[in-house]
Structures are given as C-alpha cells and as structure tokens.
Amino acid sequence: MLGRYVARRALVAVVVLLGVTVITFGLMHSTGGDYVPGVNYDNPHLRTETITAIRHEYGLDQPWWVQYGLWLWNVLHLDFGRSMIDGAPVTDHIVQRLPNTLELTVAAILFGVALSIPAGVVSALRRGERLDHSLTTMSVAGFAVPEFWLGLMVILLFGVIPAQRLGVPLLPTSGAYDPLAGGFDPLDRLTHLVLPAVVLGFAYLSVWSRFTRSSMLEVLSQDYVRTARAKGMGERRVVYVHALRNAITPLVTLVGLELPGLVSGGLVVEVVFGWPGIGRFAYERAIAFDYTTVMGITTFAAVLVVAGNLLADVLYAVLDPRVSYS
Amino acid sequence: MIGPSAVTEAGRIDPVQAAESVHAGQSYWSESWRRLRENRVAMFAGAVVLLMAVVAVTAPLLSHFVTHHTFSAQDLDNNFAGPGTPGHWLGTDELGRDTLTRLAYGAQVSLGVAFLTVLLSLTLGTSAGLIAGHFGGPIDEVLMRVVDIILAVPRIFLFILVGILFFHNINVLTLSLVIAGVGWGGTARLVRGEVLSLRTRDFMLASRSIGGTNFRLIRVHLLPNVLPVLIVAASLGVGTIMLAEAAIDYLGFGIHPPTASWGNMLTNAQTYFVHSPWLVFLPGVCIFATVLAANVFGNGVRDAFDPRLK
DSSP states (O other): OHHHHHHHHHHHHHHHHHHHHHHHHHHHHHHHTTOOTTOOTTOTTOOHHHHHHHHHHTTTTSOHHHHHHHHHHHHHTTOOOBOTTTOOBHHHHHHHHHHHHHHHHHHHHHHHHHHHHHHHHHHHHTTTSHHHHHHHHHHHHHHHSOHHHHHHHHHIIIIIHHHHHTSSOSSOOSSSSOTTTOSOOHHHHHHHHHHHHHHHHHHHHHHHHHHHHHHHHHHHTSHHHHHHHHTTOOHHHIIIIIIHHHHHHHHHHHHHHTTTHHHHTTHHHHHHTTOOSHHHHHHHHHHTTOHHHHHHHHHHHHHHHHHHHHHHHHHHHHHOTTSOOO | OOOGGGOOOTTOOOHHHHHHTOOTTOOHHHHHHHHHHHOHHHHHHHHHHHHHHHHHHTHHHIIIIIIOOOTTOOOGGGTTOOTTBTTBTTOBOTTOOBHHHHHHHHHHHHHHHHHHHHHHHHHHHHHHHHHHHHHOHHHHHHHHHHHHHHHHSOHHHHHHHHHHHTGGGOOHHHHHHHHHHHHHHHHHHHHHHHHHHHTTSHHHHHHHHTTOOHHHIIIIIIHHHHHHHHHHHHHHHHHHHHHHHHHHHHHTSSSOTTSOOTTGGGTTGGGSTTTOHHHHHHHHHHHHHHHHHHHHHHHHHHHHHOGGGO
C-alpha cells in the first residue's frame, strides 16, 4: 500500500517536473533562439560558416523537440546550461554560491523558530493581556512590511546613522564577509550574517508566532492538560512538557513547508544586503539580460521544490499512518 | 511564501456579543455585512484603503491643482530638497521630481495592479476550481497537475524571468497578468476543495435528478456557495499582491521610471541614503500603511463572512 502510494507520488513529481521544464524551455526557446553562449558575435573574423558549424555542434539547428530532449537530458545530469555572458556552466555558478545562500536562509529559519515559539507561548499564556496585544500587533505589522524596505531601514538604523554619529557602523550591512580580512574568520561571517538573517527571519516570525499561539491555546484546553493539572503537576511542567510538546508538533510541518524556499526565498534580502548567494547572482544576471543563466537557476530551484515536496509526501506517509493512500 | 491566511484575529468580534445580536430571518449576506460594519477597526482600515484608492484615481487632479507638478517634471536646481521646501511639500528626488506627486501616482500602480490581479486570478482560479471539482476524473487530474507545475516554479524567479523577457512591454495590465498567471493556482485549489465537499450534498443530487445541466449546477448551486470563500480570499489577497508588486518594481523588473511606483521609487535608495533618508522612508511608509490597512480589513471580512468561523 505504502509502496504504491510512494510510486504514485513519484510519478506525479515526474509529470510536474516535465511541465516545469516545458515552461522554462519554452520561455528560453522563444527568446534565446539560436544564440550560442560564449561566442563573440561582434568579432569581424568570425565567418558565417563557422557560426553555422558551432550552432550545428550545439544542436541549435535541430527542431525544437530535439533541442528540448537534449536540454532535458542535460538537466537530468545536473547540467543547467551555460551563461550567455561568460560561457561558464550555470551549475558551477550555483555550486559556488549555494553555501552562502544556505547559510543565510538556514540562519533566518533558526532565528524565526527560536523567537516565534517563546513569543507564541507567552502570548497564549497571557491571552488578552497587554503583552499578548502588543505581540499580536507586531505580528500583524510584520505581515504588512515590505521585506526589502525593512532591510533598507535596518541598514539605515544600524549602518548609516551610527556611521555618521559614531564614525563606525554597529554591524556590517553588505556582503557575507570582509574581503580585506583574508582567510576564514567565523566571527566576521557571523556579524555579517546578523542583519540579513534577522530581516529574512522576521517574516517567518510573524507567521510562526501566531501559529504557536493558537496551537498552544488549543492544546491548553485539552483533557490531558486538565488531567496533568488534576494530578497536582506543577504549572511549569504542565505548560512546558505536556502542552508545548504537543503544540509545536504541527509547527514542524509549517517549518518544513519553507524548505523548498531555502534557495529562492532570500532573493530580495540577498539583493538588499549584497549577499553573495544564488538569489543576488540571478538578479545581477537578469539585469544583464543573461537569459540562459536565469533559466538555468529557475529550473534548478524548481527541481528542488518538486524534490522537496515529494520527500515531504513520502516522509509524511511513513511517519503518519493516518494519511490516506489515494 | 507566507500567505495572508495565517494573519489571524486582528479586530475579531466578540462571539458572545455577536450571538446576542443575531436577528431572526436575516440572510447570510445582510448578517455578514452587519457584522463587518460593527467591526470598527476593520471599517477604519477599509476607509484607509478607500482613501488611497481616491488618491490614486484623483492623482492627475492633485498634480494639477494642489502640487502644481507633474510626476515626471524635473527640477535639477532643486534636487534632493527636504520635506517642507516651499513648492515641494514632501521634497524632491535625485532629478528634482516632486515626491508628493510621485507618491500619489504610485498609488495608481500599487492599487491598480492589486485590484486587477485579484480580479484576474479569482476569475481564472474560480473557473478552473469549479470545473476540476465538479467534473472530477481526468479533467480534475489534468487541471490540478497544471496547478502543481505553476506552483512549483519559485515565484520570484518567474517574475524576474518574465520581467526581462517582456522588459519593454511591462505596464499595469501586463504586470497584473503575470502575477495573476502565478496566483490563480492557489485559488483553484481552494475552490476545488470547496466544490468537493459541496458536490455530495442533497441539493446537488436533487437538482441533477430533475434534469439540471452541468452549467446550471455550477452557476446556480456551486458558485453562490463558494462566493464567501472567494470574498475572503480576495480581500486577503490585495495586501500580498501589493507587497509582491512593490518588490518586483524595486528590483527593476516591473513598472519602469519615469512612471512612479512605490516600489521603483526605492530602487536606487541605497545610493542617496546618507543625505536623503526621507526619500527611502516615504514610499515604504505608503506601502506599509496601505498593505496593513488592506490586511486588517481582509481579516475583518474573513471574520464576518467565513461561515466556518461561526
């Protein structure tokens, strides 16, 4: 039963993946045309026959379905094409920047989890009190603030203004490390990480703290919590052991939903803070109209989303026997 | 990304009070509308959104009669003028363009795209969801796989891609089409889910047994029943779309200058941050305030209209 379910989900994932590649390839084909990345077409010594030969070599004179098959074959081998600007494989660019992007998004998720659980619990325990109201207000405001503008305000507050008043910024506001320092300095990386990770994590904080609050309120009214209290168990133990454990289990699913965004979710923040990750790279190449690179990165990110969803489906079925196999 | 549906309980009505004031014989619509009217916070928020819409519509009048500047008129002798400068109430930008005028025109883009996108994605998503849920089988399978495919491509990359592919043809209408082209998937799933629970109900069977056609079943029985969910989705969607649109403009893949939008007014913000922070501050405050008002109003609408919360 489980085997059939997994097989079905895998089949759906393959179909979705094919659909995604059709979209990206279709967009690329309609614009990129027969341009060969890395060839300087302005070179007067380049003969027409040579161009034709190069296009033939890359299969660009083939009908579109042959080209699509070729491209798909490459994607299956983790080859996401070449840049139109420098001719380098997009995969190399991605691999080079992936650690930076993961550093930022994982830090943001950790920040979100670390703050949202206490905030949600406190809100639930002091329901209707002033503290609860202010946390709720902050969360509603957190939904409405544009991420990039929050980043700009944070840079103003921690970088520009202290630099004017004190002569030095409180925290670095650009890049992932100090290029002049040389070598790997954990403290330097950490200080660079603080502001972008907090800005990116702020959105998670708004959602997850609300979620923890309502989940906690629901759990606190359950029978087993009343039983625990009736047994004479201390309030701290009731709240932090019996209630909290059950309240944050659904949060795990919610956090898991953000995993596909590990690569793409931080794009705007990466741009604002000059973070050398995949998102900012895609943005820079998009401004330079490097179609093939943007297509390659988009395909890569979509593949990760599909793979992540499949993994979540399978894990869910394995872990939770109540999932219906249909 | 994070959807507005997780926003909860801004200005929720007191259930006890609500239960007491239920009048017998009132329809669902007048009852919901009354509940919304009694939610003062939500009504105030709604008024703020309405005010912004009025500003957007009357921007040319404001420009002509109040600020006496057009949104693109440059005044290079007076660039980076601070707020309170005579003739420029909120100052000027790097080309000496009047900030107040540009903010008013920016409302046109923000609200125009938001409302148009909501309309487009709801129309598309509702049609797809009704058809998929009602007919089921292969039609359902195909439509839902299409939704899966669209939702699998990370939005921000897709927006950037379309932004560069159609760089010279981006305006309020095309930008709305692009955002709606991605956004309809969520609505389709939502509506399909509603229809699946409605299709087994007795009134559906009754209508079918007396010869009701598919079209009639969908139009007369399904559509009115999913309408509350749609109203809630629409009012909560406005804020999310405004934020997405502002980010696209900020990155330079949406509405291009000299047309003013709250997002593209911030594009080069970092370069004149040090001497003119208000130029970074003002457009952001406009986005924040409008999105906040839209979300709070949306929450009020959800509390008043969503039958499952009763």
